Amino acid sequence: MVATWRGRFGGTWAHWQLALSYARYLSPRFHRWCNIVVRAAMEHLDGPEAGEDPLLEHLLQQFRALHRRLDTVDRHAADLMFLLLSSQDLLLGKRRHFSSRSQAAIRAAVAAEPFEGQCPCCQQTPVLDAAGQPLAGAEFDHFFHRGLNRPEHGWLICAPCHTELTRGGYLVRFMRMPEFRAFQGAVLEHRRRAKPGGQAE
Structure with missing residues (x-):
């Protein structure tokens, strides 16, 4: 309120x-x-x-x-x-799709804690199935710009959140910045742990 x-x-x-x-x-x-x-x-x-x-x-x-x-x-x-x-x-300029490697990194971050397969935007709707694959309607969203397609530039979110962010303009995205920053941190941490010499789970 x-x-x-x-x-x-x-x-x-x-x-x-x-x-x-x-x-x-x-x-x-x-x-x-x-x-x-x-x-x-x-x-x-x-x-x-x-x-x-x-x-x-x-x-x-x-x-x-x-x-x-x-x-x-x-x-x-x-x-x-x-x-x-x-x-x-x-x-x-033009839209750049997330590569299969970037999508895999994003899926891995969504599957891990604290999201555990839930939409990292609303944290209420599942976006991954039991096999770790995106559910129908889940979207890989470019948070900052459609031309930025590294794993830390996007997230996998549910259809309602994707519609809200797509149609709501930059102010709606600004309101969701804390949630995206939390997910961005999870992606970067997952990538750090995946590197040789990174801390094991």
């Missing part, structure tokens, strides 16, 4: 789980800080004495200021992603 109030002391407030998820996207260090400090403070702010304690009122004002700054960062990041996609479209 996200709520926005306008005015001098306005801002945007989101459910604490969304806030912590966004903090993970910004940086691991900030995410760790949010887990330890912000959540504890938010629990106190939810109490009946929030309007009576000067310290809690001060913390609430600080959170409002933090939300305004995060909103600005959010807008800038969305603008940068739009410029990135636009420049890639000019430079890269």
Whole structure:
């Protein structure tokens, strides 16, 4: 849930789980800080004495200021992603399909933890069968651009997620960036372990 109030002391407030998820996207260090400090403070702010304690009122004002700054960062990041996609479209041009080797690397990452065959975008719909092959409707999606086809440039997702990302424009993809970054990390880790001298499972 996200709520926005306008005015001098306005801002945007989101459910604490969304806030912590966004903090993970910004940086691991900030995410760790949010887990330890912000959540504890938010629990106190939810109490009946929030309007009576000067310290809690001060913390609430600080959170409002933090939300305004995060909103600005959010807008800038969305603008940068739009410029990135636009420049890639000019430079890269035509669509490049994922090779069989790239598809195998993506399938291996989907089959492993934490996805275990589920769509890495929504994490609700199976995209692999028992043999590790894509189910009907599952799509290899180019996350950044159709001309980038290395394993870390895409993922195997369910049909509804693929439709949403294809038709929703860059803002929808920006909203799914944390999920893709998590999957991208899984692909890179799988590739590292597959190299000679990599850590065994």
